[in-house]
Amino acid sequence: MSRTRPTVFGFVAHDDAELLAQMSMVQAGGTGWINIEPVIDEQYLPPEPGPFAFLGGSTHKVPVVTWMPGKRQDGRAVKATTVGLQHASGPRVAWRLRDLGLPVPADWRVTQDHPRRGLVAEVPADADNRAVIDWLLRSAAAVCQVESTGRWEAAVHPGLA
Numbered sequence: 001m002s003r004t005r006p007t008v009f010g011f012v013a014h015d016d017a018e019l020l021a022q023m024s025m026v027q028a029g030g031t032g033w034i035n036i037e038p039v040i041d042e043q044y045l046p047p048e049p050g051p052f053a054f055l056g057g058s059t060h061k062v063p064v065v066t067w068m069p070g071k072r073q074d075g076r077a078v079k080a081t082t083v084g085l086q087h088a089s090g091p092r093v094a095w096r097l098r099d100l101g102l103p104v105p106a107d108w109r110v111t112q113d114h115p116r117r118g119l120v121a122e123v124p125a126d127a128d129n130r131a132v133i134d135w136l137l138r139s140a141a142a143v144c145q146v147e148s149t150g151r152w153e154a155a156v157h158p159g160l161a
Contacts, residue, residue: 006155010039014134022156023129026069031159033068036133038140038148061145063087064118065136070125080109080122083136089143091115100142105135 011019019034026032040062064086070079087093094104094113104110104121112120123132137152 004158006035006157008153008155010151010153012151014137015130019133019154020129022154023067023069023133026156026158027129029158030069030072033066033157033159035155035157036065036067036137036140036152037062038144039151039153040146040148061088062148063140063144065140067133067136078125080125081127081132082120083108083123083132084118084120085136085139085143086118087140087143088145093119093143097139097142102135102139102142105131 007022009018009022022034026034064084066082066084066086068082070081072078085093089096092113093115094110097103104119105123107127108121108123110119110121112118141148
């Protein structure tokens with residue numbers, strides 16, 4: 001099995017038609033995931049982590065959002081969609097986001113909230129993609145530790161070919 005190269009594109013709006021179409025395509029294919037990062041001007045890019053960065057906290061000053069749709073299983077319900085937010089804003093980011101007016105939606109289940117590995121949640125498989133990506137991008141913008149341009153870059157990984 002070989003992996004195909006990701007499709008990379010930029011966008012601005014949280015309800016970007018291409019992003020939503022790519023999410024639908026990945027869902028229909030039953031495999032793959034999408035990573036999204038804010039675009040940062042070169043002058044604001046944080047320095048690369050040093051060789052001993054693994055000893056400290058998270059190095060994700062520029063957050064990374066991951067969206068992976070639930071898998072269809074023969075004769076059973078579709079597994080939950082998994083979303084993630086890697087960040088460098090410290091422990092208990094779910095609480096911090098709540099305090100910023102961005103609580104994790106009530107029907108999502110947080111499975112991890114770790115300062116190095118990030119926030120991971122399971123989202124109902126039938127959740128509206130537009131609402132999911134809206135929350136993820138607003139949350140990523142809220143925890144981004146460097147100035148961003150307001151633009152985003154998505155990398156669509158179709159999974160195994």
